[in-house]
Amino acid sequence: MDFDLSExxxxxxxxxxxFLADTYDFESRxxxxxLPGGWSPExxxxxxxxxxxxxxxxxxxxxxxxxxxxxxxxxxxFGKYLVLEPYLATVILGGGVLKRAGSAEQKAEHIAAxxxxxxxxxxxxxxxxxxxxxxxxxxxxxKDGGSWVLDGxxxxxVNGGTADRIIVSARTAGARRDRGGIGLFIVPGDAxxxxxxxxxxxxxTHAAEVSLSGVRVEAADVIGDPEGGLPxxxxxxxxxxxxxxxxxxxxxxxxxxxxxxxxxxxxxFGINIGQFQALQHRAAEMFVALEQARSMAMFAxxxxxxxxxxxRRALASxxxxxxxxxxxxxxxxxxxxxxxxxxxxxxxxxxxxxRLTMIDTLFxxxxxxxxxxxxxxxxxxxx
Amino acid sequence: MELRFTDEEVxxxxxxxAFIHAKxxxxxxxxxxxxxxxxxxxxxxxxxxxxxxxxxxxxxxxxYGGTGWDAVKQYIFLEEMMMAPSPPPLAFGTSMVGPVIYTxxxxxxxxxxxxxxxxxxxxxxxxxxxxxxxxxxAGLKTKAEKVGDHWVINGQKTWTTLGQYADWIFVLARTxxxxxxxxxxxxxxxxxxxxxITVKPIQxxxxxxxxxxxxxxxxxxxxxxxxxxxxKGWDYAKFLLGNERTGIARVGISKQRIRKIKEMxxxxxxxxxxxxxxxxxxxxxxxxxxxxxxxxxTQLRVxxxxxxxxxxxxxxxxxxxxxxxxELQQATTELLMEVIGPHSAPFTPEEPGSNEPPIGxxxxxxxxxxxxxxxxxxxxxxxxxxxxxxxxxxxLGL
Numbered sequence: 001m002d003f004d005l006s007e008x009x010x011x012x013x014x015x016x017x018x019f020l021a022d023t024y025d026f027e028s029r030x031x032x033x034x035l036p037g038g039w040s041p042e043x044x045x046x047x048x049x050x051x052x053x054x055x056x057x058x059x060x061x062x063x064x065x066x067x068x069x070x071x072x073x074x075x076x077x078f079g080k081y082l083v084l085e086p087y088l089a090t091v092i093l094g095g096g097v098l099k100r101a102g103s104a105e106q107k108a109e110h111i112a113a114x115x116x117x118x119x120x121x122x123x124x125x126x127x128x129x130x131x132x133x134x135x136x137x138x139x140x141x142x143k144d145g146g147s148w149v150l151d152g153x154x155x156x157x158v159n160g161g162t163a164d165r166i167i168v169s170a171r172t173a174g175a176r177r178d179r180g181g182i183g184l185f186i187v188p189g190d191a192x193x194x195x196x197x198x199x200x201x202x203x204x205t206h207a208a209e210v211s212l213s214g215v216r217v218e219a220a221d222v223i224g225d226p227e228g229g230l231p232x233x234x235x236x237x238x239x240x241x242x243x244x245x246x247x248x249x250x251x252x253x254x255x256x257x258x259x260x261x262x263x264x265x266x267x268x269f270g271i272n273i274g275q276f277q278a279l280q281h282r283a284a285e286m287f288v289a290l291e292q293a294r295s296m297a298m299f300a301x302x303x304x305x306x307x308x309x310x311x312r313r314a315l316a317s318x319x320x321x322x323x324x325x326x327x328x329x330x331x332x333x334x335x336x337x338x339x340x341x342x343x344x345x346x347x348x349x350x351x352x353x354x355r356l357t358m359i360d361t362l363f364x365x366x367x368x369x370x371x372x373x374x375x376x377x378x379x380x381x382x383x
Numbered sequence: 384m385e386l387r388f389t390d391e392e393v394x395x396x397x398x399x400x401a402f403i404h405a406k407x408x409x410x411x412x413x414x415x416x417x418x419x420x421x422x423x424x425x426x427x428x429x430x431x432x433x434x435x436x437x438x439x440x441x442x443x444x445x446x447y448g449g450t451g452w453d454a455v456k457q458y459i460f461l462e463e464m465m466m467a468p469s470p471p472p473l474a475f476g477t478s479m480v481g482p483v484i485y486t487x488x489x490x491x492x493x494x495x496x497x498x499x500x501x502x503x504x505x506x507x508x509x510x511x512x513x514x515x516x517x518x519x520x521a522g523l524k525t526k527a528e529k530v531g532d533h534w535v536i537n538g539q540k541t542w543t544t545l546g547q548y549a550d551w552i553f554v555l556a557r558t559x560x561x562x563x564x565x566x567x568x569x570x571x572x573x574x575x576x577x578x579x580i581t582v583k584p585i586q587x588x589x590x591x592x593x594x595x596x597x598x599x600x601x602x603x604x605x606x607x608x609x610x611x612x613x614x615k616g617w618d619y620a621k622f623l624l625g626n627e628r629t630g631i632a633r634v635g636i637s638k639q640r641i642r643k644i645k646e647m648x649x650x651x652x653x654x655x656x657x658x659x660x661x662x663x664x665x666x667x668x669x670x671x672x673x674x675x676x677x678x679x680x681t682q683l684r685v686x687x688x689x690x691x692x693x694x695x696x697x698x699x700x701x702x703x704x705x706x707x708x709x710e711l712q713q714a715t716t717e718l719l720m721e722v723i724g725p726h727s728a729p730f731t732p733e734e735p736g737s738n739e740p741p742i743g744x745x746x747x748x749x750x751x752x753x754x755x756x757x758x759x760x761x762x763x764x765x766x767x768x769x770x771x772x773x774x775x776x777x778x779l780g781l
Contacts, residue, residue, distance in 0.1 A: 002385045280775035295680035302386035374665035379672040
């Protein structure tokens with residue numbers, strides 16, 4: 001048992017934080033958010049240069065062999081600076097599917113391109129009524145000679161508007177909520193028959209509705225078993241949950257600090273409001289919620305490689321519940337303790353709150369995952 | 384970064400578990416698992432068993448009988464005992480006055496008291512709280528005056544846990560009333576057999592009588608029973624209160640209770656089906672399990688950080704452990720109450736001489752008393768409100 005970072009991990013953390021401290025202050029972020037697409041190709045190129053975009057891929061696939069702890073460090077920094085670039089969509093989700101289930105040719109074609117920053121991805125799984133069930137798929141893929149034809153609608157696809165490639169989950173067999181019969185298909189963003197409507201999201205990123213109407217996908221762009229995509233998606237989702245938990249911890253930590261600083265400066269009734277015990281206790285409760293969340297983000301990273309898939313999913317779910325609970329409390333109280341200024345778009349606190357709120361809706365909210373943990377039934381093992 | 388325990392730590396856990404399994408009588412384990420309190424003899428028996436093995440005061444420095452285990456092993460050891468469950472160590476001796484004596488006491492005191500704490504030949508109790516000094520402990524009024532070669536102590540202590548069994552009591556007493564309240568307190572060891580001491584039990588809402596009032600009426604104590612320096616007692620008290628960190632969250636106790644909740648929820652029913660099949664109830668358990676998992680890791684982080692901290696300086700994050708740990712102990716007893724439902728009603732306080740069996744299922748009888756009793760854990764050892772003050776000041780700088 002060890003909570004220390006290795007020298008390399010510390011170096012990674014320092015270089016990322018150093019870069020973000022220089023280029024990603026809140027004013028710079030506002031400018032980046034206003035760019036077309038809502039993120040900065042320059043920052044993206046710098047991420048590639050720092051080796052971040054190839055981080056979680058094996059060296060053999062053209063990456064740097066980073067594990068869940070490296071991703072955790074990165075994501076926590078992204079949370080602190082409210083980074084807008086599509087790291088999750090491209091590296092964790094798109095790259096995550098490819099590294100797990102892609103053929104040698106697919107990996108060769110795409111992973112190097114991701115690592116060098118020349119190709120972005122999105123993962124289109126959510127549908128209008130699927131909520132958080134990755135197996136609830138009505139989009140269809142029908143075999144037609146040597147290729148497949150996709151039809152259906154995908155909803156709130158993160159980075160779906162600008163992604164060069166979209167990996168789409170589609171039903172190749174079975175009924176709407178069957179666990180089997182789901183395939184994963186690589187579709188170019190400008191494919192014939194694909195149309196997308198992108199929208200800014202509450203947290204300053206972008207998501208799209210993606211419509212597929214007779215989109216033809218060649219056999220070379222089917223990832224793995226065309227009926228066995230779900231376990232891949234679930235494993236990718238768990239890696240994404242671990243990253244989101246860490247990102248949330250970065251955001252919660254900053255919001256807590258920001259709030260405590262504010263309590264020390266803001267004067268009412270002739271004294272700093274931080275001298276009022278009601279507010280001190282609220283801040284202390286934020287700290288407790290933060291530390292519990294930090295523990296579970298570490299837990300998510302350190303158990304990400306759990307062999308048994310059922311157990312791995314339950315552990316990820318447990319982390320996501322804690323993060324959801326802590327993030328809601330810290331987000332809401334961060335605004336409350338700031339008072340009016342916390343309500344304004346020009347001030348940073350509200351943006352942390354908004355990002356934290358959206359993180360809860362990615363890959364399952366706290367209630368969704370609570371039900372998962374309850375079904376698992378043995379988080380506190382009999383040991 | 385690695386969450387798994389090392390092979391050596393896993394082997395150590397096995398060793399501890401095997402020892403407990405071999406030495407802890409089944410009847411005693413089952414009695415405790417059912418929620419009954421250990422008797423004085425149970426506690427003494429278990430402490431002597433541990434002490435014979437060399438584990439009686441595992442966390443003390445080696446020269447005073449400690450094991451030299453690192454914080455992780457200490458944690459594993461305590462957790463195994465809580466999960467067994469075995470009788471808990473008598474904290475007043477091994478975790479409170481013992482460390483104060485070996486850190487601040489005279490050579491004479493060390494020789495005289497430490498071995499008898501380790502073997503539990505001396506049963507210690509704590510003389511800190513007073514009717515007028517709870518959270519504001521430094522406001523205590525019990526007075527010790529130097530008269531000839533004795534201290535003469537007058538005053539009243541309260542909430543003295545298991546004082547009815549005690550051979551000795553460590554007392555915070557005012558020795559200088561003219562200075563700032565924290566600067567006029569001394570730490571004195573008092574033999575409970577000294578004339579002038581009266582112990583009066585207080586019955587708590589669970590029906591038990593584990594706490595007492597202790598009255599001091601011209602109690603004469605030899606001058607050499609002062610620990611450290613006169614008027615420095617507040618420093619020793621702060622040391623004592625911040626000293627017990629590794630077990631403060633009581634994760635093992637809550638884990639053991641969660642196991643019991645699940646077990647009993649397979650027997651109890653709701654809607655004609657086992658309660659454990661009720662999704663809403665399962666989710667309530669899951670909520671607690673998740674917080675407990677988080678707390679366990681927070682605890683391990685504090686322990687891991689211990690290596691890097693200055694010795695004797697508690698991590699302010701240990702207040703998080705106290706707050707969450709107590710909340711979860713209480714949450715688990717609440718769930719047990721929910722499991723047992725209407726059968727929590729029969730009230731059978733510990734009365735000497737009463738042999739009448741209680742009505743209702745046998746295993747239900749400790750549930751409500753435990754629920755009521757465990758409300759204390761967010762009050763004692765610095766209430767959760769005091770812990771929040773500590774976090775606000777020491778961690779957040781407010």
